[in-house]
Amino acid sequence: MTWQFRKTGPGDGIVAEASTDPFSPPKWAPPVWHMPEGLVLLVNAVRILVRLAVFTVRNIVPVSVAAGLGWLWHQVGWHLPALLVALVLVVLGLWALIDWASFLRYVGRPARARWRLVFVYRRDWQPILATAGLTRVHKKREYVPRLVKVRCGSTSDRVLVRMLKGQAPDAWEKVAPNLAHGFGASLVRVRQGTAGRWSWQAGQLRRRQVPKPGLVWLEFVRKDALATPIPALPIPEATAVDLTAVEVGRCEDGSPWRLRLLGTHVLIAGATGSGKGSVLWSIVRGLLPWMRAGLVEVWALDPKRMELSFGRPLFERYGRYCSDPSGGMVELLEEAARDMNARANQFAGVTRSFTPTHEHPFRVIIVDELAFLTAYCGERDLRKRAESALGVLTTQGRSVGYCVIGAQQDARKEVNNLRNLFPDKIALRLDESDQVDMILGDGARDRGALADQISPIPEIGAGVGFVRLETVPDPIRVRAAYVSDDDISEMVAFALADDTHDAGEAA
Ligand SMILES: Nc1ncnc2c1ncn2[C@@H]1O[C@H](COP(=O)(O)OP(=O)(O)OP(=O)(O)O)[C@@H](O)[C@H]1O
Ligand SMILES: [Mg+2]
Incomplete structure (x- = not known):
């Protein structure tokens, strides 16, 4: 051990340097205590x-x-x-x-979390954080963010960290790749830290997770749970259809990906071949029993005539042409907007919440390649009319049982300036990184929505995307189930099996 105060210089005979230059000033150094x-x-x-x-x-x-x-x-x-x-x-x-599930929950995963806490995260915590620049040295003392706990899922680990005072989550987002390499994960996402809190709800004592400043969750993705295609989900029972949670695929944590349709509109953006079709068809599949029962109507607009035409008998109305003299699809949108207005007048002062009935079914307007109507359509007048009808439907249709689902390849504003009218958005594979925030909102990419890095190989990346729902700020990685041509034929047969279904075609 050394203590301060050691004098060297000419006269004390300790440093040889001093003798080389007799005019140099004396040097001082601490004395050495043994x-x-x-x-x-x-x-x-x-x-x-x-x-x-x-x-x-x-x-x-x-x-x-x-x-x-x-x-x-x-x-x-x-x-x-x-x-x-x-x-x-x-x-x-x-x-x-x-009971494998409960064994995994109460024994398997906690034991694995303990193991990884001790032998993976705690062991390399200080050196990796120091290399990534997340520790601070003050007055020769090193301050290291504290590892609070580890939770293990089937494909990822969640690590709760107490940050240093004055640190913010974006400092961790910037070095997420360093952390991923350091701890051997394929990806790291940074989430707002939470803490459990007991509260009395509906006559029961419940523990809720509430956001807690100073804490962050680091999600270390060990393996890609969505790397293999998900086959089409079974057509649900009529009693299981829920317009607030239509099952369309799977989330990264293995849970079902459920999409809300009632009271919202959904925008799907993805480059060509990203699998927009599988999201659209999975939605239709999830609604099928109610479509057959007449409680849900799907109006489909298919400018390319490639995607939705295959299941045309399923749709109550089907529009094909935009640039023809009659503007078939635009008329369809305008008709929907007129009907929506009529409904709004009828419901005004009577009811505020919508429940589908045979008289007023829930109406889903699916527009594949939205940009064709709002930007690429040759006739300016038709573009304006389409934009105006879509504007009316998206701003006023939520509460009267209308849901617009738009799909498009291009995320830029010039191509679709209505995108902010869609509360729920899905970003499938995108060509450029700055398109991610355009679709999912500012900061989404920093929060882990790497939609521009999704694989272009269909088996690996088609149907994979990120969703950001109105109520949840963090993007969630999901994959839509793949509805093949055979599945669509099965759906048509299912819908037509009941004579009460009145499939038709417009335009
Ligand atoms: N969920 C999925 N899982 C696995 N493969 C899929 C999935 N969705 C689509 N594919 C594959 O990717 C191909 C392209 O999908 P799709 O036609 O839906 O893309 P798209 O986004 O609609 O493209 P475009 O904009 O050109 O119409 C499909 O032919 C299919 O082979
Ligand atoms: Mg398509």
């Missing part, structure tokens, strides 16, 4: 004891179990502790066989 060896040993012994105490407190359960077994071994020999361990293993094995 600590007695006994004291060094004592300090190291205290250090080890403190570390041991911290380890014991942090790992109180495994340490207590190991200590108990060791004590038993010492008292009665090895047979009893070995029998106890075997018994516990048998019980755990039976539990796993009988």
Whole structure:
């Protein structure tokens, strides 16, 4: 150990330098004190004891179990502790066989999280954070953000971190690639930190997660859960259809991806071949029993005549032409806007919430390649009329049972200046990184919506995208189920099997 204050210079005979230049000013350096060896040993012994105490407190359960077994071994020999361990293993094995899901939830994942906390995250925490520039040194002391806990999912780990005072989540977002490489993950996303809070709700004590300043969740993605295509989902039972949660695919955490249609409009943006069709068809598939029952009507606009034409008998109305003299699709939109206005007049002062009936079915207006109507259509007058009808439908249709679902390739404002009228947006594979924020809102890409990095290989990346819902600020990675031509034929057969379905065609 060294202490300050050591004088060197001409006259004290310690530094040779001084003798080379007799006119140089004297140099000062701290004196060297040699600590007695006994004291060094004592300090190291205290250090080890403190570390041991911290380890014991942090790992109180495994340490207590190991200590108990060791004590038993010492008292009665090895047979009893070995029998106890075997018994516990048998019980755990039976539990796993009988109910794998609950075993995973209460034993498998917590054990894995503990393992990864100790042997992955805590082990390399300080050096990786220091290299990424997330630690700070003040007055020769290093301050390191604290690792609070680790949660393990099937494909990703979530690590809760208490940031240094004065640090903000964007400091972590900037170095997300460094963290991913450091901890061997394919991707890291930074989310607002939360803490559990007990509250009394609807007569029950419930624990909710509430945002907590100073904390961030780091989501380390270990493997891509959406790398293989998801086959078309089964057509739901009529009783299972829910307009606030139509199942269209899967989220990255393995949970169903459910899309809200009632009370909102949805914009799907993605480059050519990104799989917009699979989102549209999965929505139609999820609504099919109610379409057959007459509670939901889908009006489809298909400028390219390639996507939706295959399932034409399913749609109540189907529009094909825009640039023809009659402007078939524009007329269809205008008709929808007129009907919506009539509904609004009828409902005014009577009801504020919409429930579909046979008289007033929930109406879904699907527009594949929205930009064709608002930007590329040759006739200026038709473009204006289409924009105006879409504007009316999106601004006023939510509460009277109208939902517009638009798909487009180009995210730029010049191409669709109505995009802010769509509360829910889906970004599939996009060509440029700055299109991500254009679709999902400012900061979405920094929060992990890397839609420009989705693979262009259809098996890996088609139908994969990010969603940002009105109520959830963080983008969620999802994949739509793939509805093949055979599935569409099956859907047509299902819809036509009931004679009450009145499929028609307009335009
Ligand atoms: N969810 C999916 N899972 C796997 N493969 C898919 C999925 N969706 C689409 N594909 C594949 O990708 C191809 C392109 O999909 P799709 O036609 O839906 O793209 P798109 O975004 O509508 O393109 P465009 O803008 O050119 O119409 C499909 O032929 C299919 O092979
Ligand atoms: Mg398409």
